[in-house]
Amino acid sequence: MTTATSTAAPAATREPPFTTGLTPWAQTLPQHISPTAAKNYLGCSLRFYFERVACIRKQTPAALHLGKAVHAALQAFHLARWRGGDDSPEATATAYEDAFHRLERDEGPVNFKDDDEREKCRLDGLRVVAAYLDSPEAMKEKPRAVEVLLKEDIPGLSVPLTGAMDLVEGNFTPVDFKSAAAKPDPAHAAFDHEIQLVSYQILLETATGETPPSLDLVFLVKTKTPQVIRVSSPPADAHRKRRVTALLETAVEGIAAGRYHPQPGMYCSWCQYKNECMAWLPGQAPTARSAA
Ligand code: SF4
Known part of the structure; x- marks a missing residue:
C-alpha cells in the first residue's frame, strides 16, 4: 500500500523550493x-480542485442537466424491468419530466439562455428517451443489476476503488449510458472511456469472480432524429488492467500530495473556472470550503 509519509528534515530544508500554495490539504489520502x-x-x-475540493458552485450546463434527466428516466425504466413494475413509455416519460424539474430545483440553476432554450432542451431529452425505448438497445430481459455501486480493495491501489454502474446485463456486461451531441467514433469512444470501462470490469471481477464478455457504452445522440448507438469493447487483458490501475493510482497520489495546477488543453473550451484559473499563482491558495 502506498502511503504519503513525511520525514523529519532540518528546519532550513523543510520548505520546498516551490509551492503551489494549495498544500494545506496535502499528504491526505482520499477515502476512495x-x-x-x-x-x-x-x-x-486544477479544475478538479475547484470543482471537488474547493466546491465552487457554477450554473449547471444545459447539456449536463439534460443528460442527468435522461439518465434518471432510463434508471426508472431499468428498475421497472428489474422489479416487474411499470416500464411503459408513458411512465418513463413521466420519470424524465419529474427528474428534469427536480434537478433544476435541487441542483440548479441551469444556464439556459431563455425559456425557449429550456423548452428545446426538455423536448430534446424526451425525444432521446423515446428513441431509446424504440431501439433494439432497450433492455428486453430482466437486468442483473441497476445502478449498482461497488467498492472494492484492488491490488496496486492505495484506497478502495468505487464505481456506480448504470446497468449490468444478465451475462455480467456493464453498460454505461452517455448523452452525446454528435455520433461517436467507436474506437475513440472506447479509448476515451477506458478508465471507466476497465474499472467496472475490475470491480465486477473482484465482487463476483465473473469476467464480463464485453464492456459497453450506449450513446444517446441528440441529433434531429435521435440515434442510439452501442459501442462494445472486449474485456481488458492483464496489461490494460495494470495500465488503468496505474492511472487510478496516479490520481490518488496527486490528490494525496495536493498537486493541483493548470493543465491547459481541450478541456479549457468548456471549463467554467477560467476566471479562477487565470487568478491562480503558486503560493496563493483558494479557500477550500469542503473536502473532495
Ligand atoms: S481553464 Fe483549462 S487549465 Fe484552467 S482550470 Fe479550466 S481546464 Fe484547467
Missing part, C-alpha cells in the same frame, strides 16, 4: 477513488 474522479483529476487537476 472513482474512475470519474480519476479522469477528471488527470484531465486538469
Whole structure:
C-alpha cells in the first residue's frame, strides 16, 4: 500500500523550493477513488480542485442537466424491468419530466439562455428517451443489476476503488449510458472511456469472480432524429488492467500530495473556472470550503 509519509528534515530544508500554495490539504489520502474522479483529476487537476475540493458552485450546463434527466428516466425504466413494475413509455416519460424539474430545483440553476432554450432542451431529452425505448438497445430481459455501486480493495491501489454502474446485463456486461451531441467514433469512444470501462470490469471481477464478455457504452445522440448507438469493447487483458490501475493510482497520489495546477488543453473550451484559473499563482491558495 502506498502511503504519503513525511520525514523529519532540518528546519532550513523543510520548505520546498516551490509551492503551489494549495498544500494545506496535502499528504491526505482520499477515502476512495472513482474512475470519474480519476479522469477528471488527470484531465486538469486544477479544475478538479475547484470543482471537488474547493466546491465552487457554477450554473449547471444545459447539456449536463439534460443528460442527468435522461439518465434518471432510463434508471426508472431499468428498475421497472428489474422489479416487474411499470416500464411503459408513458411512465418513463413521466420519470424524465419529474427528474428534469427536480434537478433544476435541487441542483440548479441551469444556464439556459431563455425559456425557449429550456423548452428545446426538455423536448430534446424526451425525444432521446423515446428513441431509446424504440431501439433494439432497450433492455428486453430482466437486468442483473441497476445502478449498482461497488467498492472494492484492488491490488496496486492505495484506497478502495468505487464505481456506480448504470446497468449490468444478465451475462455480467456493464453498460454505461452517455448523452452525446454528435455520433461517436467507436474506437475513440472506447479509448476515451477506458478508465471507466476497465474499472467496472475490475470491480465486477473482484465482487463476483465473473469476467464480463464485453464492456459497453450506449450513446444517446441528440441529433434531429435521435440515434442510439452501442459501442462494445472486449474485456481488458492483464496489461490494460495494470495500465488503468496505474492511472487510478496516479490520481490518488496527486490528490494525496495536493498537486493541483493548470493543465491547459481541450478541456479549457468548456471549463467554467477560467476566471479562477487565470487568478491562480503558486503560493496563493483558494479557500477550500469542503473536502473532495
Ligand atoms: S481553464 Fe483549462 S487549465 Fe484552467 S482550470 Fe479550466 S481546464 Fe484547467
